[in-house]
Amino acid sequence: MASLNQTMLELKNITFTYIDQAVIDGLSFVAQQGQNISVIGESGCGKSTLLKLIYGLYDLDSGTINYNGNPILGPKYNLIPGEDYIKYLAQDFDLMPYITVEENVGKFLSNIYRDKKKARVQELLEMVEMTEFAKVKAKYLSGGQQQRVALARVLALEPQILLLDEPFSQIDSFRKNALRRNVFQYLKEKKITCIIATHDSTDALSFSDETIVMQHGKIIAKDTPQNLYHHPKTIYIASLFGEVNSLELDGKLHLVYPHQLKLDPKGLLKGVVQQSYFKGSHYLIAFTSGSQTLFFENESVLDAGTPIAVRISINSL
Numbered sequence: 053m054a055s056l057n058q059t060m061l062e063l064k065n066i067t068f069t070y071i072d073q074a075v076i077d078g079l080s081f082v083a084q085q086g087q088n089i090s091v092i093g094e095s096g097c098g099k100s101t102l103l104k105l106i107y108g109l110y111d112l113d114s115g116t117i118n119y120n121g122n123p124i125l126g127p128k129y130n131l132i133p134g135e136d137y138i139k140y141l142a143q144d145f146d147l148m149p150y151i152t153v154e155e156n157v158g159k160f161l162s163n164i165y166r167d168k169k170k171a172r173v174q175e176l177l178e179m180v181e182m183t184e185f186a187k188v189k190a191k192y193l194s195g196g197q198q199q200r201v202a203l204a205r206v207l208a209l210e211p212q213i214l215l216l217d218e219p220f221s222q223i224d225s226f227r228k229n230a231l232r233r234n235v236f237q238y239l240k241e242k243k244i245t246c247i248i249a250t251h252d253s254t255d256a257l258s259f260s261d262e263t264i265v266m267q268h269g270k271i272i273a274k275d276t277p278q279n280l281y282h283h284p285k286t287i288y289i290a291s292l293f294g295e296v297n298s299l300e301l302d303g304k305l306h307l308v309y310p311h312q313l314k315l316d317p318k319g320l321l322k323g324v325v326q327q328s329y330f331k332g333s334h335y336l337i338a339f340t341s342g343s344q345t346l347f348f349e350n351e352s353v354l355d356a357g358t359p360i361a362v363r364i365s366i367n368s369l
Contacts (some may be wrong), residue, residue, distance in 0.1 A: 060085040060245050061106070061213060066115030068105055075101045077269040078115075085212075086243035088236060090256040090277070092292050093266035099249035100143070102266070103215040106247065107140040108133045119213065139211035143218055145202040149191035153182055156190055157204045176204035179234050181227060195222040203235065214239065216248040220255070232259060253293045257281060265289050295336065297346045299364075310336060312365040313348035319363035321346075328353040 061083040068076040075098050083089050091099045104110055106117060111126035118124065119137070127133055134140065147156050158173045177183045180200040190198060199222045206214065219235075220228050236259040239246050248255055256263045257277045265273040265280065265288075273280060273289055284290035287298050290307045297308045299321075313321070323341035334349045339360060348362055 060087075060120060061247075062116075062118045063106070064116045064118075066105065066117060067113045068101060068110060069113050070101075075269050076105065079269070079271055080115075081264060081271065081274060083213075083245050083247060085245055086240065087261045088239060088246045088248070088259055089262050089264060090260040091247060091249045091264045091266060092251070092253075092256045094288075094292075095251075097266040098269040099266055100217050103140060103217050103247065103249055106213075107138055107215055108135065109140075137212040138215065139206040139209070139213075140215040141202055141206045141217060141219055143221070145198050147190040147198055147202055147205075150189060152187050152189055153177070153193070153201050154186040156201055157208055159205065159208075161208055172208065176207055179207075179238060180204045180231060196224055196227070199223055200227075200231065207235075207238070210242055211244060214244050214246045216246065216250075218250055218252075219248065220250075220252065257293065265292065295347045297348075298344075299346075301364075306364075308364060310347040310349045313346070313362045314365055315348070315350055315360060316363040317361055319361035321362045321364070323360055323362070325354045325356055325358040325360055327356060 063082075064080050066076055066079050067074060079102070091102060093099055101110070105112060105126075106124065108124050108126050108130060111128045116123060119135070124135060124138075148159070154173050154177065157176055158169055161169045161172060163169065174183070177186055180203055182197065182200050182204065185193065185197065190201060193201065199219065203219055220232060223231060232255070236246075248260075250256060260277050262274060263277045263280050264271055267288060273285060280289060281293055284296075284307055287296060287307055290296040290309070295310050297310070297313065299306045299308055321341055323339040323346065325337060325339045326345065327338040329336040329338070330353070334351055335353050337348050337350050337354055339346055339348070354360065
């Protein structure tokens with residue numbers, strides 16, 4: 053294994069055009085061994101296409117993708133796309149419907165040492181909480197169950213690079229949180245480089261070393277999730293993490309999250325409550341202030357039509 057400081061994956065100024073539109077446009081970044089990098093952005097921004105290019109499913113128009121100095125090439129050069137050290141989990145899962153869960157997970161494992169193969173499959177099924185379905189054919193599984201099996205399968209041979217496209221999108225919240233912790237802890241322990249395309253801000257905030265923000269096929273921001281969240285440069289970036297308010301104060305535009313606005317009779321921002329949305333631990337209150345609709349968090353429900361005043365949290369600006 054290479055050291056943690058060695059460059060593992062490097063994309064240099066890559067461009068890919070679909071028909072007559074640039075889906076990936078002059079994109080560059082580096083991923084180190086064992087890093088977890090999340091890629092976020094609106095639908096159609098190029099996240100999934102980026103993963104497919106790294107895997108070698110498409111040919112680049114220009115630029116290069118290298119792993120430890122060796123090029124990753126597309127179908128013009130490789131009859132069978134992909135490299136042995138890269139595994140890619142697509143949104144369609146690609147399971148074999150007429151074989152069992154354990155057979156799907158062990159599909160690419162050697163049959164020479166059957167006991168080792170059986171133990172490996174068992175370990176992976178435990179991680180994704182699918183042991184009770186080991187003998188069930190994949191076609192009988194729900195979408196979320198299929199997604200968990202597909203995740204176990206791509207980990208079976210312990211890739212050096214793992215590409216995940218919305219890997220938890222169909223998994224219910226009851227299982228999703230524990231599964232994410234299990235998977236990302238496993239990747240860290242094995243020093244597997246992971247690039248995950250996601251719409252889920254939890255994937256981007258809680259488990260990523262770095263987060264890439266894409267828009268129109270370009271990288272518009274790349275930083276730690278903490279810095280991106282606390283210091284978003286645009287409303288587009290901030291909105292990827294949830295509701296955000298755009299406030300002009302003292303001639304400057306400020307991006308303020310709902311939790312940074314507090315109900316306060318002496319607050320300078322006046323408005324009228326429009327709606328209260330129950331969020332479990334709090335209510336999200338929508339209110340109008342002038343021509344704007346803004347949001348803040350409150351412990352209790354507020355009736356529509358209630359006049360209010362709020363202040364901006366002192367640490368938000």
